[in-house]
Amino acid sequence: xxxxxxxxxxxxxxxxxxxxxxxxxxxxxxxxxxxxxxxxxxxxxxxxxxxxxxxxxxxxxxxxxxxxxxxxxxxxxxxxxxxxxxxxxxxxxxxxxxxxxxxxxxxxxxxxxxxxxxxxxxxxxxxxxxxxxxxxxxxxxxxxxxxxxxxxxxxxxxxxxxxxxxxxxxxxxxxxxxxxxxxxxxxxxxxxxxxxxxxxxxxxxxxxxxxxxxxxxxxxxxxxxxxxxxxxxxxxxxxxxxxxxxxxxxxxxxxxxxxxxxxxxxxxxxxxxxxxxxxxxxxxxxxxxxxxxxxxxxxxxxxxxxxxxxxxxxxxxxxxxxxxxxxxxxxxxxxxxxxxxxxxxxxxxxxxxxxxxxxxxxxxxxxxxxxxxxxxxxxxxxxxxxxxxxxxxxxxxxxxxxxxxxxxxxxxxxxxxxxxxxxxxxxxxxxxxxxxxxxxxxxxxxxxxxxxxxxxxxxxxxxxxxxxxxxxxxxxxxxxxxxxxxxxxxxxxxxxxxxxxxxxxxxxxxxxxxxxxxxxxxxxxxxxxxxxxxxxxxxxxxxxxxxxxxxxxxxxxxxxxxxxxxxxxxxxxxxxxxxxxxxxxxxxxxxxxxxxxxxxxxxxxxxxxxxxxxxxxxxxxxxxxxxxxxxxxxxxxxxxxxxxxxxxxxxxxxxxxxxxxxxxxxxxxxxxxxxxxxxxxxxxxxxxxxxxxxxxxxxxxxxxxxxxxxxxxxxxxxxxxxxxxxxxxxxxxxxxxxxxxxxxxxxxxxxxxxxxxxxxxxxxxxx
Amino acid sequence: xxxxxxxxxxxxxxxxxxxxxxxxxxxxxxxxxxxxxxxxxxxxxxxxxxxxxxxxxxxxxxxxxxxxxxxxxxxxxxxxxxxxxxxxxxxxxxxxxxxxxxxxxxxxxxxxxxxxxxxxxxxxxxxxxxxxxxxxxxxxxxxxxxxxxxxxxxxxxxxxxxxxxxxxxxxxxxxxxxxxxxxxxxxxxxxxxxxxxxxxxxxxxxxxxxxxxx
Numbered sequence: 001x002x003x004x005x006x007x008x009x010x011x012x013x014x015x016x017x018x019x020x021x022x023x024x025x026x027x028x029x030x031x032x033x034x035x036x037x038x039x040x041x042x043x044x045x046x047x048x049x050x051x052x053x054x055x056x057x058x059x060x061x062x063x064x065x066x067x068x069x070x071x072x073x074x075x076x077x078x079x080x081x082x083x084x085x086x087x088x089x090x091x092x093x094x095x096x097x098x099x100x101x102x103x104x105x106x107x108x109x110x111x112x113x114x115x116x117x118x119x120x121x122x123x124x125x126x127x128x129x130x131x132x133x134x135x136x137x138x139x140x141x142x143x144x145x146x147x148x149x150x151x152x153x154x155x156x157x158x159x160x161x162x163x164x165x166x167x168x169x170x171x172x173x174x175x176x177x178x179x180x181x182x183x184x185x186x187x188x189x190x191x192x193x194x195x196x197x198x199x200x201x202x203x204x205x206x207x208x209x210x211x212x213x214x215x216x217x218x219x220x221x222x223x224x225x226x227x228x229x230x231x232x233x234x235x236x237x238x239x240x241x242x243x244x245x246x247x248x249x250x251x252x253x254x255x256x257x258x259x260x261x262x263x264x265x266x267x268x269x270x271x272x273x274x275x276x277x278x279x280x281x282x283x284x285x286x287x288x289x290x291x292x293x294x295x296x297x298x299x300x301x302x303x304x305x306x307x308x309x310x311x312x313x314x315x316x317x318x319x320x321x322x323x324x325x326x327x328x329x330x331x332x333x334x335x336x337x338x339x340x341x342x343x344x345x346x347x348x349x350x351x352x353x354x355x356x357x358x359x360x361x362x363x364x365x366x367x368x369x370x371x372x373x374x375x376x377x378x379x380x381x382x383x384x385x386x387x388x389x390x391x392x393x394x395x396x397x398x399x400x401x402x403x404x405x406x407x408x409x410x411x412x413x414x415x416x417x418x419x420x421x422x423x424x425x426x427x428x429x430x431x432x433x434x435x436x437x438x439x440x441x442x443x444x445x446x447x448x449x450x451x452x453x454x455x456x457x458x459x460x461x462x463x464x465x466x467x468x469x470x471x472x473x474x475x476x477x478x479x480x481x482x483x484x485x486x487x488x489x490x491x492x493x494x495x496x497x498x499x500x501x502x503x504x505x506x507x508x509x510x511x512x513x514x515x516x517x518x519x520x521x522x523x524x525x526x527x528x529x530x531x532x533x534x535x536x537x538x539x540x541x542x543x544x545x546x547x548x549x550x551x552x553x554x555x556x557x558x559x560x561x562x563x564x565x566x567x568x569x570x571x572x573x574x575x576x577x578x579x580x581x582x583x584x585x586x587x588x589x590x591x592x593x594x595x596x597x598x599x600x601x602x603x604x605x606x607x608x609x610x611x612x613x614x615x616x617x618x619x620x621x622x623x624x625x626x627x628x629x630x631x632x633x634x635x636x637x638x639x640x641x642x643x644x645x646x647x648x649x650x651x652x653x654x655x656x657x658x659x660x661x662x663x664x665x666x667x668x669x670x671x672x673x674x675x676x677x678x679x680x681x682x683x684x685x686x687x688x689x690x691x692x693x694x695x696x697x698x699x700x701x702x703x704x705x706x707x708x709x710x711x712x713x714x715x716x717x718x719x720x721x722x723x724x725x726x727x728x729x730x731x732x733x734x735x736x737x738x739x740x741x742x743x744x745x746x747x748x749x750x751x752x753x754x755x756x757x758x759x760x761x762x763x764x765x766x767x
Numbered sequence: 768x769x770x771x772x773x774x775x776x777x778x779x780x781x782x783x784x785x786x787x788x789x790x791x792x793x794x795x796x797x798x799x800x801x802x803x804x805x806x807x808x809x810x811x812x813x814x815x816x817x818x819x820x821x822x823x824x825x826x827x828x829x830x831x832x833x834x835x836x837x838x839x840x841x842x843x844x845x846x847x848x849x850x851x852x853x854x855x856x857x858x859x860x861x862x863x864x865x866x867x868x869x870x871x872x873x874x875x876x877x878x879x880x881x882x883x884x885x886x887x888x889x890x891x892x893x894x895x896x897x898x899x900x901x902x903x904x905x906x907x908x909x910x911x912x913x914x915x916x917x918x919x920x921x922x923x924x925x926x927x928x929x930x931x932x933x934x935x936x937x938x939x940x941x942x943x944x945x946x947x948x949x950x951x952x953x954x955x956x957x958x959x960x961x962x963x964x965x966x967x968x969x970x971x972x973x974x975x976x977x978x979x980x981x
């Protein structure tokens with residue numbers, strides 16, 4: 001390889017060196033970018049521009065080249081040009097300011113594409129290149145490294161944002177919701193990341209635009225669009241634990257048509273952290289993702305696009321069960337699929353109006369079969385089928401540069417059929433939303449909006465939103481928002497009909513409680529009724545009011561600091577409570593709107609450009625989470641625990657209260673990103689810290705308060721190196737969890753993972 | 768913080784003493800120092816034959832031949848605790864489970880105490896959620912974390928007892944298992960190493976002067 005590099009340089013020296021390139025570099029304001037560095041990528045040719053920003057590079061052959069232009073305080077950019085005999089190109093290059101790089105970022109946090117700087121909401125953007133650089137395979141790996149996002153393990157790999165669980169975070173792919181939750185968790189490991197253009201993280205409730213689940217915030221994944229012409233890429237990676245991933249993207253684009261296909265196969269041998277049990281912590285699995293996209297521009301005014309997704313996964317596990325006092329080994333095999341189809345018709349009658357008609361249909365199916373290993377007979381099987389359709393219209397009216405009105409409405413139909421649910425269930429919902437974005441003056445950005453949802457199973461709901469951004473000085477920006485969020489009762493809370501075969505208790509969803517209690521009573525299973533089922537009110541959606549306040553400081557070109565304070569007040573939290581005592585001494589439970597919780601905190605993000613090609617990032621979140629009722633009881637001296645050495649009762653003090661389970665008071669991350677332009681490689685070293693967190697109540701007082709009830713914090717270190725071997729081939733190497741950290745309460749950390757891979761593109765294409 | 772709490776406790780105790788002594792000066796009751804005692808491993812029918820162990824705060828375990836007398840104050844069998852009164856015995860016994868800290872329960876409201884009825888003892892076993900009556904234990908059942916199928920004395924529950932002879936006592940049950948074990952350990956969670964159940968350890972204070980203040 002070295003020989004080849006040498007050879008190419010050598011041949012450059014020798015051949016006809018008549019050709020040259022000239023150019024002028026300016027900064028954002030059009031002033032000369034004095035002494036900027038200019039390098040011809042893939043060669044050793046480079047110069048420093050003069051005081052006036054002019055440069056000249058001689059001794060080049062005919063061909064297509066890329067220039068890399070960098071300057072302290074500015075973002076490095078690449079510029080393509082072609083050299084032909086007899087002509088000297090004159091390039092005019094404008095270098096963006098380093099800290100203004102975000103200026104170019106378009107976000108859809110307000111459901112209209114806008115410059116992130118003009119949106120007075122908390123939006124963090126992770127670009128596709130960053131995802132590629134870190135060598136991530138699945139979405140959870142990407143989000144784990146973001147400030148204030150906590151990966152959790154509960155029936156899948158979930159997420160926590162501002163101290164709120166997976167159930168309260170809406171995950172969108174290209175603006176449409178991903179469905180398929182197990183116990184509230186949407187498994188992030190279902191989402192491959194190789195075809196991601198960017199990820200928008202919107203903190204604070206967005207129910208005013210998206211309705212249910214957008215209570216803590218929204219993660220919007222925007223998939224890649226093909227570049228012009230035909231393009232193809234192939235990426236293969238291998239990791240510890242016999243994990244391999246192979247993905248390819250094919251795309252074509254011309255003036256009218258764009259089409260792309262992304263295919264990914266992930267296989268993992270799984271791992272086991274619990275030696276004593278036969279079942280594996282993470283069983284072996286094989287998953288395929290297909291993501292076709294087609295868009296056609298009929299005219300400047302009409303555009304049709306159809307996106308699709310198909311995901312299928314199968315996994316194999318074993319388990320020991322005890323039957324009549326004997327241990328029997330069973331096979332535990334699972335299958336799951338999700339798919340969606342998303343046609344969108346976009347009408348642009350003129351540059352002031354945009355109408356989108358969307359129809360989104362998606363399905364999620366799981367199937368589990370437990371069979372005896374000795375004779376293959378069936379022990380148990382269960383399934384879960386969910387189907388969701390949404391028809392929606394959205395109208396955007398660009399009154400002028402400063403005023404955008406958005407109106408929309410839609411209808412959803414949702415069907416669920418599952419082993420533990422009574423019958424096939426149909427839900428219907430209708431909603432409408434309105435939003436007004438305006439900038440009364442240059443320094444002020446405002447968004448006002450609201451959404452009204454009606455649903456066939458629970459009470460109607462209005463979610464308002466108000467957000468204001470104000471540029472106090474060129475280097476100080478303030479942001480404040482107030483919003484209402486809500487989360488619909490989930491299927492199990494409405495429909496579950498489950499009697500535990502070994503323990504004998506029963507859980508019934510609130511929609512079927514009355515009917516089911518009548519049946520239990522008829523069968524003589526009820527000893528006494530604690531809550532008359534006819535008095536049970538229609539369950540309400542969990543709702544929140546959230547406040548966010550932030551400051552962004554840019555004291556120098558090299559430093560950006562964001563500090564934000566947040567508070568979520570959630571009411572009507574749904575909890576299970578007994579409604580009757582059965583004759584076997586066990587209870588019948590149903591779901592009620594009971595608790596009130598608060599999550600609040602402060603977070604900090606810092607970005608410092610140490611050198612032109614070396615960046616340091618820091619994130620930290622302080623989180624205080626509490627159940628209002630529990631805190632009240634502690635203040636009144638009504639929550640107790642025993643001193644385990646004497647078993648005497650003590651009153652729990654507020655300073656001992658550990659908040660809601662699974663929340664870390666302190667968490668953060670630090671990143672060091674280095675790019676070497678000359679030798680075409682980059683290195684990223686990222687550290688993740690999670691402070692101690694409560695895992696559950698062991699001493700029976702319903703709160704986390706003693707040391708054994710906490711998991712110890714940990715630090716994880718990830719390293720990735722990418723080296724461009726040639727124009728079309730990149731080698732990647734790295735290690736996740738370099739320090740080999742494990743934690744008995746965090747099953748998603750198997751220990752150190754080494755990885756390596758190759759990323760191939762069509763030659764002559766930009767990365 | 769710790770010293771502050773201790774100081775506060777001391778002040779409370781002093782205030783309480785002041786209150787008690789004031790009370791004493793008004794009446795002519797004899798001053799009897801309150802002594803906290805602990806009963807260890809009182810068996811409660813460990814062989815599950817259905818019998819009771821009779822216990823007197825003054826004399827400890829008494830023979831079951833005296834069941835029909837006022838020689839005992841409490842009778843234990845499994846999780847059932849009887850007082851010597853009403854349907855359970857010839858004495859003046861009554862009882863109630865209240866929420867609070869043992870040290871802080873300072874006064875008995877006699878009219879709130881309950882008397883044993885047939886099948887419904889004054890001392891409630893597990894919480895009665897419908898009627899909102901606190902009980903002294905919880906059964907962990909198939910708890911997802913912590914020990915399963917264990918009887919755990921609920922922290923912060925104090926049992927007020929009227930003795931057979933009409934004095935007031937307060938008691939806190941510390942354990943239902945032999946040797947008053949730490950119930951948060953793996954040894955306790957494991958059925959093979961869990962100590963035998965049906966053995967009560969409790970601490971108590973009896974006000975022998977007939978008053979209702981501790």
